[in-house]
Amino acid sequence: QIQLVQSGPELKKPGESVKISCKASxxxxxxxxxxxxxxxxxxxxxxxxxxxxxxxxxxxxxxxKGRFVFSLEASASTANLQISNLKNEDTATYxxxxxxxxWSPFDYWGQGVMVTVxx
Amino acid sequence: xxxxxxSPALAVSLGQRATISCKTNxxxxxxxxxxxxxxxxxxGQQPKLLIYLASNLASGIPARFSxxxxxxxxxxxxxxxxxxxxxxxxxxxxxxxxxxxxxxxLELK
Numbered sequence: 001q002i003q004l005v006q007s008g009p010e011l012k013k014p015g016e017s018v019k020i021s022c023k024a025s026x027x028x029x030x031x032x033x034x035x036x037x038x039x040x041x042x043x044x045x046x047x048x049x050x051x052x053x054x055x056x057x058x059x060x061x062x063x064x065k066g067r068f069v070f071s072l073e074a075s076a077s078t079a080n081l082q083i084s085n086l087k088n089e090d091t092a093t094y095x096x097x098x099x100x101x102x103w104s105p106f107d108y109w110g111q112g113v114m115v116t117v118x119x
Numbered sequence: 120x121x122x123x124x125x126s127p128a129l130a131v132s133l134g135q136r137a138t139i140s141c142k143t144n145x146x147x148x149x150x151x152x153x154x155x156x157x158x159x160x161x162x163g164q165q166p167k168l169l170i171y172l173a174s175n176l177a178s179g180i181p182a183r184f185s186x187x188x189x190x191x192x193x194x195x196x197x198x199x200x201x202x203x204x205x206x207x208x209x210x211x212x213x214x215x216x217x218x219x220x221x222x223x224x225l226e227l228k
Contacts, residue, residue, distance in 0.1 A: 044221045054211075099213075102213075103154055105168050105211070109166055
């Protein structure tokens with residue numbers, strides 16, 4: 001069955017970096033785009049951008065340009081999100097989600113990773 | 120950027136109809152399709168796709184859920200509402216990149 005399994009929770013200090021992963025199974029990884037979505041505690045969903053899993057090209061939403069990097073380990077069917085120079089406002093749950101085409105909805109989601117940034 | 124606006128909350132009685140609206144500041148139609156999707160999220164869970172392209176029911180979703188609309192005005196209807204439907208509902212556009220609405224929390228009266 002199709003699954004997106006994300007890495008475990010993270011506790012970091014301001015200024016540190018974090019890398020979280022999203023491992024896909026049950027389908028051909030490179031046939032679907034992978035998106036990243038942020039949800040701050042008690043808040044709504046915010047689209048961060050997506051990565052073309054065939055070419056590796058990332059696209060970032062305006063609010064996520066600079067400290068955020070999407071990458072792939074295609075041989076391992078894994079997408080990664082790295083956040084550098086962490087700030088308190090990066091405290092959130094981060095979801096990965098796949099879509100078939102550029103316009104397609106997100107039909108499968110990871111379970112989410114809670115990242116806590118605290119001194 | 121395309122901005123999606125939803126009412127923050129809605130209270131409905133069991134067995135009644137719930138209508139959740141989503142308005143956009145730009146037209147999300149293109150070549151006959153409306154690029155609007157709906158998701159349900161329960162506390163502590165990932166979102167689940169309910170409706171895609173404004174009115175198409177996603178796989179495994181009960182027919183109590185329906186969507187309609189075009190252009191800049193869209194609605195998600197749940198009829199009849201069941202206890203398990205208490206959740207937050209989000210609209211999402213895919214006409215230009217992606218954005219989500221702020222979410223509507225559905226509660227029971």
